[in-house]
Amino acid sequence: MRKTLPTKGRGRDELMAELKALKGNDTDWQHGRAPLYVFRGIPGTYEIGRDAFVEYFTENALGAKRAFNSIKRMEDDVVGFGLDLFHAPEGAVGTFTTGGTESIFLAVKTCRDWSRRQRKDKQHRGNLVMPVTAHPAFDKAAQIMDLEVRRVPHGPDFRADPKAMEAAIDADTILLVGSAPNFSFGTIDPIAALGELAQKRGVWLHVDACVGGYVAPFVKKIGYPIPDFDFAVPGVMSISADLHKFGFCPKPASTVFYRDQDKHSAQAFVFEGWPNGRYATETFAGTRAGGGVAASWATMNFLGVEGYCETAKRLMAMRDGFVSAIESIPGLHIWGKPDLTIVAIGSNDVDIHRVAEELAGKGWLPGLLREPKALHMMMSLIHEDSRATYVADLKAAIATVKASSGEKAKIAVTY
Template sequence: MRVPFPSTGGKRDAVLGELRSMKAGDTDWQNGRAPLFVFRATKEAYEVGRDAFFEYFTENALGGKRAFASIKRMEEEVIQMALDLFHAPADAQGFFTTGGTESIVQAVRTCRDWTRARRNAPTHRGNIVAPHTVHPAFNKAAALMDLEVRRVPAGPDFRADPRAMGAAIDPDTMMIVGSVPCFPFGVIDPIADLAALAKRRNVWLHVDACVGGYMAPFVKQLGHDIPEFDFALDGVSSISADLHKFGFCPKPASTVFYRSPDRARYNSYDFNEWPNGRFVTNTIVGTRPGGGVAGAWATFRFLGADGYRQAAKEMMNMVARYKAGVESIPSLRVLGRPHLSIVAFGSDEVDVFRVAEIMEKKGWLPGLLQAPKGIHRMMSMIHAPSMDEYLDDLRAAVGVVRQEGPAEKAKIAATY
């Protein structure tokens, strides 16, 4: 429906009041009703990130090099702190972006241009070999650049199958991918095996740690079984890691890293054929919020490694409680063995989509997997206070579906 452009301006309080009242129809994320989209470690870390963001509400990170030295400095410090976390070589480089998709598109383009230069083939159309579970951002990148993505079935544990991926590599393969963890099942791919494969076949390995990059290292430090995934493995060429997910920083904020300057140099876009002079960016977007950079810098400094470890500890305890609660409900089972805080569960006996429909009526926005059918949640401490309520509602919903029998068909479809 066409909305007429307002002919006159409104009063500040009225406008803001209307805006706030529109929220009434949103999912109640503050009480853990959204299965994804929002993240939190502690209230204090959230407030520090938010306050830092609003300190830089107007500044544009595009101007970091010329006008806002403080933004440039914070951006560089965040990148260096992250390179330290990821055991990167001294000359590794990284860039601040606005999200996981942008980090991935940048990595794919960088790999494409590095491959073209190495092969002396300026129009080479490469392919990307990835497990079936990787994020659609790789297909988006391929669609933008006319590349091919070969999605290879994962193993029975939902982790990438290096042997099957090896079989899919051909002379045009430029990149292989592993996730830390993959979004559908929350399992970490065998990155060490993929790194060995990349070295053997002389291709680029991108590690998509958008979800786990800023959490997995701390969970590992707590003694959990977390496979190696970073630059300590010398077959890893690039890593994407989102600050605005389990880095607990305000949106939009992500990072992309390259093992060496000879790779990183292809990340930048350099253009000078127009009236206004040289335009060099390391992101797809031009204008970027300074707040995203300030929020990330302040969150790193506020939490520090001990703060992230504490957050990881609380989250892993919550996830253990969640998994045990789900598996105590007859008919349900967790899919695979999730490494971090994405957990999906399914059932051989009841239609979990029907369960999700009943849960939705109680205000729980469904997160769904379509193959195999599952209910999916990417959890942080936002989900802790309502955990028992969720599990009680889940148990009751499963009971209803068992009573209904298969005649009652679910109408719901899986949407991201």
Template sequence: MNKDELSFVVAVLEESLKPYRSVYPSHAELPDVGIERQAILDEMSAMADAERDHWSTGRASGAVYRGDEAHMEFMSDVYRLNVELNPLHPDLWPRATRYEAEVVSMTGSFLGADRSSTRNADGGVAGLMTSGGTDSILTAVRSARDFAAAERGVTRPSVVMPASAHPAFDKACQYFGLEAVRVPVGLDGKADVAAMEQAIDDQCAMVVGSAPSFPWGVIDPVTELAGMAEGRGVWFHTDACLGGFLLPFMAELGEPVPAFDFSVPGVTSISVDTHKYGYGAKGTSVLLFRNKALRRYSYFMTTSWAGGLYNSPTAAGSRPGALLAQAWAAMLSAGRQGYLDAAARIRATHKRIRDGLEAIGEIRVLGDSLFVLAFTVDGFDVYALQDLLAARGWNLTGLQFPAALHLAVTLVTTEDGVAGSFLRDVQDGVGTLRNEPERPSVMAPIYGLGQSLDTEVRLEDVLTGYLDVQFEV
């Protein structure tokens, strides 16, 4: 790809990301006089209507975890009642501390807090809320770094993680000055315990396992990995951002879920997202620590600022208390039975789609996930299949190493007709590829940039362009 071709790609992106430029006036500057509230609401409402079909019909992977109108209304009502909340001022809004403490405690209650073997000695599981999975991971890595420095004198800290672990761990390493050590996974997509063991040295500050990892949705062997870390005094983090609100309930329904929570000796912290399968609105996650003393590694405080005494647990200062309220309300309104029912529906839809995909000769499903469908198509360019599905409204994630597609089943996918139309569309797409085996795709050349040396443009340039476009008016 050369620079002209990059400009073309960015222009195409611009058109798809900025559809309102031609419909509404752009506000590059403040309007001189405030616009009528009703007019603002009308414009927002029209944009929301224009976008609704993209996500509400179950055709977008993992973007919306629960989208029924009654739930959305309830979340809006909860927000309305808590608009002014900022947990940075707990004296003004003690209800914010109630929401946070109870969300943390309820989350720990189904992630093995009561089965923690150290519970009597250390007082048991403690936690806090963050702005999302990435924030929970950033906070965990920073805490592990400081723990390793304090307890083991580690000065060149690293994070040892399977290749499948979320990029939030790389981001944490980049932000906080740790070395990111990625270890290839086994053929089943899970962490390779022996290879991970080889990668751990005396500077290792954290070992990571996922329950499950994003790409194939498979669960790493947490018991083995955490045991190995514990033997070396190293912090072990289970990333259950994606599965923390599903797997415990699937286990209760009899599904084969390997242990990944605080019942496993050596698990030091767990990230778990209320804004995914917890069904809260976007902007919250829970970070759990095995005990209170470990949580203190996340605290920041200063006693020498002219503005007064200051403390806060995460990167944020002020935090949106209304979002904590939404997580609290979503959990209370679902209850254990709600999460069990959701897990059962998601599991059944996943099985149905998986069986249907496996019945299509060329399709190969990757990994033994309980709710993610990662699949490739033998003999054809899988990204060409992605384009064909996109033309029918499906928004799937493109995976690489190997090239594959990813659909995370959520409650939206379990709605009537979604699984059937997905299978029909995949079947039709594969039919098209049988007739046109060399059909080119949009994404293949872009992913290909990662491998090609004789190109003016790097994959990073494409990603930079993608972000730059988003910030333009």
């Protein structure tokens, strides 16, 4: 729809007031009513991220190697922190990216090109084998790169089923995917078993730790049983891990890592065929926000191991309290045993999607699963204060649905 740009520019105060007013129609995420999209850490985390972002508001990370040495230095630090956290061997390499989708896209592209190099077949059309719970970013990448995706059912524990994955592997399989955790159930896939499978069949294993990468190591440090999911597991060739989720850094910020330089070398794009000479990037994006890099660097340094552990303690206390509140409501259960703060709530005596409709009427943006039917949420400290109200509204919604005439849920299951 065409719209007319104002002829005369409008005043700053008026515009800022209008922006604030526009937000009035959004989901009230500040009060925990969005079950995904936004994240919050311990006090001070938000402010340091915001201020560092503004400090580098104009700088372009595309020019990190030529013009903005400071951005290059900060990217190296942030990537270095990730390599250390993920037990990377000597020679492992990483890249700062704009988000989980870009990190996954790059890992798939790098695996494709590296595999073609190994096979000495520049046209080889590989396939990717993954549990049905893997993120759609893999399909997006595969669609763009004309690769085949084979999604197989998860196991009864809502984790990847290595046997089912093995059955889907053939001579053209180039990549296996496991998640730490998957978005659907918040369960960490059996990465050790997938690593063994990858080694046995000579294929690349990618671990999608976009959600868990920057929180699971600290949840483990404070005493929760988190299985190995990183380069400590033989067979893991690459890892995606988002800073802008549970690293508590402002968007856009993610990282992708490779076990060795040889694999990483297949990631770069180098082009000479235009008047301006050599154009070389490691990322899919060209221009990138300098603010994203500076904010991640500042946030990680602000929190340090102690800050991340403190955040992990509060997150897990919230999760544990919430899970017991849900399990004490007759007829409700949690699907699987989530390892972090993603939970999927099912019911055996009420249509949980009808309950979601009632909750939506009370201002809660519903997160949903289609199969099995569930209410779905990915919680951070934004949700600490809102859990009690949520549980009360949930109980009331269940009572309303039980008292109603049993009409079918019409709510769309949408990410």
